[in-house]
Structure formats: structure tokens, C-alpha cells
Amino acid sequence: MRAAAETTLSFEGRFARDLEELAVPWQAEEAxxxxxxxxxxxxxxxxxxxxxxxxxxxxxxxxxGNLVPDGATPVAQAYAGHQFGGYSPILGDGRALLLGEITDARGRLRDVHLKGSGRTPFARAGDGLAVVGPMLREYLVSESMHAMGIPTTRSLAVVGTGRAVQRETMLPGAVLTRVAGSHLRVGSFQFARVNGDTELLRRLADHAIGRHYPAAAKAAHPYVAFFDAVIAAQASLVAHWMLVGFVHGVMNTDNMAISGETIDYGPCAFMDAFNPAAVYSSIDQGGRYAYANQPLIAEWNLTRLAEALLPLLHEDQEQAVAMAVESLGAFRGEYSAAWLAGMKAKLGLEAAAQDDVVAPLANELLAMLAEGEVDYTSFFRSLSSAAGGTTEAVSDLFVDPAAFEAWAERWQALAPDAEPMNRANPVYIPRNHLVEEALAAATAGDLGPFNRLVNVLADPYTERPGLERYAGPAPEDFGSYRTFCGT
Known part of the structure; x- marks a missing residue:
């Protein structure tokens, strides 16, 4: 149904208009x-x-999407992608719709996108629906990431549909309304390339440059500059993830946004005890997307983007490959620089502190955290108390307190400052046990725990009295944690 003329909300349909080969006009199912x-x-x-x-x-x-505002052209977006390393030439929005773009109060163009709005031509065997728990999870975690300053898609609303949805049991259905700089993915470029349409590939790249990296249009080699910009954005993003202990869980190429925003919070989780091999997704049985693998997987995904962009880089295949390889060679350095800058902040050290001193110091600390299964978030927050004082309260967390005290002596010699540490190390993250508690209550009809958790996470760096339960790790009887994507 189309909205009445008096509605003040107006959309643009740039993606639907400019890239019609990647867009299937579609309507959301009536709730x-x-x-x-x-x-x-x-x-x-x-x-x-x-x-x-x-x-x-x-x-x-x-x-x-049951009332379509003026200017909106709802479409299901087509894309391809590598899922757990295996290539699918066509994936697409199986249970999602792009309503259109809206210009926000700061003049930025933003996508408004639905998840769980019903089957589309890309749904394959899926029902196209979503349920309350996973949609509230995405709302909760994406808004927490935003509050921590990490680039992310945003969540505008979750609406219950009044429809029961079959999963392991019958569950209440819901639709998530989310907002992003765009929903262009590495898989979007893979789709254009696999169809052999260089002109479509060029228009897609030009669309992405206009949306996200306009400076690239003025470069001597615009598509190389575009690729370099995506590499830099992803290097920074994954460094952010690693610094807060976030495990995305499903880093398929269709889940890597060209904008550098975190997208698709399915089987994601934050670590409690530090564990480089942490995997939470029930479907990642081989650990492909484990915490420590995330930078390598990002580089792998960017290599797939490079393959898709080759016809735009140079008409000669060999030269195009050489240009792509040169650009990709910057990823590890850019990631390491972003991660080390963030780690200096977490340790309260000046940005000018010598990299060759801080890097081994940080890696030695992480090895001790892993050995002692120390809670990652609580440790870094409490470390600020040792910046100018005693280390006793912190050293008791370790298997070998003497080893930590020896490390702390070297760290304190670098004159750490507690104040910037508290701006870099959150007190409150979406603790897995609290997330599950909130989602279970919401599924049963009680949104109180969810709303309280959302309010706590909106200000993650300010410690507040009475919120101690939101700052601690899971109780021992919580057990091992597994997450599910909700499809």
C-alpha cells in the first residue's frame, strides 16, 4: 500500500534507478x-x-514496508559471495528489502533497509522471515558498537509482525529496520563481475565512489584509489573489532560492506575470557572466522574484491593484477598501524610511543591474558588503576602474578595515563549472558531487561554505580556460548 500524499517522509531510489540490474522491485509481506x-x-x-x-x-x-512513502522503490538487492570459502554466483536479499535512500539532518545519504520482511526471489529454501530475538540482538549490538565509536550499520526499529514463525519452535516474528551508508558489499561487485558486464561493474564502482569515496573520482586512477580506500576502511574497522574483543562470526564476502561499516549481526558475540581461537557461531565448525583470523579473512575478502575489479584497473590483465597486488600489499601495514594505535590508547600510552617497544609489550600481555583466561574487557578497564599505583589487584587475575608484575613494571616505565585509558576501554559491552537474558525475556513479551541493557550500553565508557552486574563476566554456570543466525 502506498502512503497518503500528506506524509512528510520522502525517499530517493538511487540504487534502484542507477543499478537496476542489481535490483528486483519487490514488496514486503503484509504483517x-x-x-x-x-x-x-x-x-x-x-x-x-x-x-x-x-x-x-x-x-x-x-x-x-507495508506503507510505502513517496519516492521509495523497494527492491531486493542482488549480490554474489563466498560463504565459508565456497563461491555462490547469486545470493541476494532473501529476506530483506532496500526501501530507498533518505538524506539525514547532516546532509548524508542513508539507506533504509528491512530484514525479515518476507521471501524475495533470492530466498531459495528460506521463509524470508525473522523472529524477535535475532532482530533485537542486531539492534542491541549494532547500537552498542555505534556508542563505542565503531563504524556500523544502525538500527532504527524492531516491529513485531504478529505472525508466528517456525524455527526449532514457533517464535514471534519481527522485522528490523536498519540504516546504513549503503548496503553495497564485496559480493555486489562479485555479482557484476561474474555476469561479465564491465559497464555494470563500472557503474557500480562509480555509484560506490559517489556514495563513499568521492575523492577517488579525482585521482589519476580512480578505481585504484577506490580500492585503496576500501582497503583502508576495512583495515581500520577490523582493528576496532579486535581491540574490543568482538567476533563477527560470519565474515562472508556478502557481509563485507564497501563503506567500511560493520554489517549483519547474526552469530556475533563479544569475548569474555580472552581466547584468540574464540568461535561462537554454531555453523563455523572449522573456526574459519575465529577471533584471531579476522584480519586474515578481511584480507582474503579484499582479494576477492580485487579480482572483481580487475577489468576496471587496467585493460591489460597482467598490469591489472600487478596493480591489485600492490594495493593489497598495504592492508597488513594499515591494519597493524590501526591496531597498534588503538592498543596504545588502551594501555594509556602516547601516540608517539615507539612502535617497536609497544608492539612486543602488547603481544606479551595478550599471551598472558590467553594463558590465564582473563576477562578481556574487565582487565583493560581495571588496568587504569595500576597506571600510577599498585598492580596487586590486577596481578591476582593471572596464573603467574609475578610474570604480570614484571610486565607491569616495564609498562609503568612508559608513564601510562589512566584518563585516556578510561576513554578507550569500555566498562559495558553486550555481555553474552545479559544479551541472552534480555532476548529471552523479550521473546516472552517482557522488554524491560532489553530496554535497560540498551540504556546501559548507550554510554559504555562511563562507570555508574548500581550497574555492577552489567560490567562483569558471565557466571560459571552460564557454560560455553553458541550463537545462531536466526534463519
Missing amino acids: PDPQLLVLNEPLAAELGLDPAELRTPEGTRLLI
């Missing part, structure tokens, strides 16, 4: 009884939307 579960009012205001209007029945229907 039998849509009920707004959560609305991100600050994000709504950022988008120039009136939260009060979005809370009306018409606004709720708009949020799930």
Missing part, C-alpha cells in the same frame, strides 16, 4: 498485527523523522 517493539528515537531525529509519527499505526506500517 497481520504490527506492533512497535523498540524505536531508536535519537537515530530517528538524526534522520529528520518525527518519532511521534513513527509510533502511530501508520508509522509502524511504514517502518516495515
Whole structure:
């Protein structure tokens, strides 16, 4: 159903118009009884939307695509991708729709996108639906990432559909409304390349440059500059993940956004005890996307992007390959620089501190954290207390306290500052046991625990009295943790 003429919300359909080969016009399935579960009012205001209007029945229907605003051309996006290393020439939005683009209050073009809005031509054997728990998980974790300053898609709303959805049991259905710089993926370029349409590939790259990296258009080699910019954005993003102990869980090429935003929070989790081999996804049985593998997988995915871009880099295949290899060679250095800069901040050290001193110091610390299975987030937050004082409270966390004290002596000699440490090390992250507690309650109809957790995570760096349970690791009886994508 199309919106009435008086609606003040207007969309653009740039992707649908400019890249019609990658867009299938489609409509969201009608929800039998849509009920707004959560609305991100600050994000709504950022988008120039009136939260009060979005809370009306018409606004709720708009949020799930059952009321289509002027200018919107809902489409399912086509893309290809490598999933756990295996290539699929066509994937696409099987249960998602791009409503269109909207210009926010700062003049930035933002996608408004639905997840769980019903089957599309790309759904294959899936039902195209989503359930309350996983959609609230994406809302919770993506907004937490945003509060920590990590580039991410955002969550505008979760709406219950009033439809029961079959998973292991019957569960309440929901649609997530999310916002992003765009939903262009490495897999979008793979789709254009596999179809052998160089002109489509060029238009896709030009669209991405215009959306995200306009400076590349003025470079001597615009598509090389574009590729370099994506490499830099991904190097920085994955460094952010590693620094806060985030495990994405499903780093397929269709889940790597060209914008450098974190996208698709399916089987993600934050580490409690530090473990480089941490895997939470129930389907990642080989550990391909383990915590420590994330930088290498990002580089692997970027290599797939390079393969897709070759016809744009140079008309001579050998020269195109050489240019791609040269660009890819920068990834490890850019990642290491971003990670080390972040680690200096976590350790309270000046940016000018010598890299060849800080890097081995940090790696030695991480090895001790892994050996002692020390809680990663709590440790770094509590380390600030040792910046100018005693290390006793912190050293008790380790298997070999004397070894940590010897490390701390070398660290303190570098004059760490506690104040910047507290700005770099969050007190509150989406602790897995608290996330599961909130999602279970919400699935049963009680949104109280979820809303409280959202409020705590909105200010992750400020320690507040009375919130101690949100800052600690899981109780021992929580057991090993597994996550599921919700399809």
C-alpha cells in the first residue's frame, strides 16, 4: 500500500534507478498485527523523522514496508559471495528489502533497509522471515558498537509482525529496520563481475565512489584509489573489532560492506575470557572466522574484491593484477598501524610511543591474558588503576602474578595515563549472558531487561554505580556460548 500524499517522509531510489540490474522491485509481506517493539528515537531525529509519527499505526506500517512513502522503490538487492570459502554466483536479499535512500539532518545519504520482511526471489529454501530475538540482538549490538565509536550499520526499529514463525519452535516474528551508508558489499561487485558486464561493474564502482569515496573520482586512477580506500576502511574497522574483543562470526564476502561499516549481526558475540581461537557461531565448525583470523579473512575478502575489479584497473590483465597486488600489499601495514594505535590508547600510552617497544609489550600481555583466561574487557578497564599505583589487584587475575608484575613494571616505565585509558576501554559491552537474558525475556513479551541493557550500553565508557552486574563476566554456570543466525 502506498502512503497518503500528506506524509512528510520522502525517499530517493538511487540504487534502484542507477543499478537496476542489481535490483528486483519487490514488496514486503503484509504483517497481520504490527506492533512497535523498540524505536531508536535519537537515530530517528538524526534522520529528520518525527518519532511521534513513527509510533502511530501508520508509522509502524511504514517502518516495515507495508506503507510505502513517496519516492521509495523497494527492491531486493542482488549480490554474489563466498560463504565459508565456497563461491555462490547469486545470493541476494532473501529476506530483506532496500526501501530507498533518505538524506539525514547532516546532509548524508542513508539507506533504509528491512530484514525479515518476507521471501524475495533470492530466498531459495528460506521463509524470508525473522523472529524477535535475532532482530533485537542486531539492534542491541549494532547500537552498542555505534556508542563505542565503531563504524556500523544502525538500527532504527524492531516491529513485531504478529505472525508466528517456525524455527526449532514457533517464535514471534519481527522485522528490523536498519540504516546504513549503503548496503553495497564485496559480493555486489562479485555479482557484476561474474555476469561479465564491465559497464555494470563500472557503474557500480562509480555509484560506490559517489556514495563513499568521492575523492577517488579525482585521482589519476580512480578505481585504484577506490580500492585503496576500501582497503583502508576495512583495515581500520577490523582493528576496532579486535581491540574490543568482538567476533563477527560470519565474515562472508556478502557481509563485507564497501563503506567500511560493520554489517549483519547474526552469530556475533563479544569475548569474555580472552581466547584468540574464540568461535561462537554454531555453523563455523572449522573456526574459519575465529577471533584471531579476522584480519586474515578481511584480507582474503579484499582479494576477492580485487579480482572483481580487475577489468576496471587496467585493460591489460597482467598490469591489472600487478596493480591489485600492490594495493593489497598495504592492508597488513594499515591494519597493524590501526591496531597498534588503538592498543596504545588502551594501555594509556602516547601516540608517539615507539612502535617497536609497544608492539612486543602488547603481544606479551595478550599471551598472558590467553594463558590465564582473563576477562578481556574487565582487565583493560581495571588496568587504569595500576597506571600510577599498585598492580596487586590486577596481578591476582593471572596464573603467574609475578610474570604480570614484571610486565607491569616495564609498562609503568612508559608513564601510562589512566584518563585516556578510561576513554578507550569500555566498562559495558553486550555481555553474552545479559544479551541472552534480555532476548529471552523479550521473546516472552517482557522488554524491560532489553530496554535497560540498551540504556546501559548507550554510554559504555562511563562507570555508574548500581550497574555492577552489567560490567562483569558471565557466571560459571552460564557454560560455553553458541550463537545462531536466526534463519
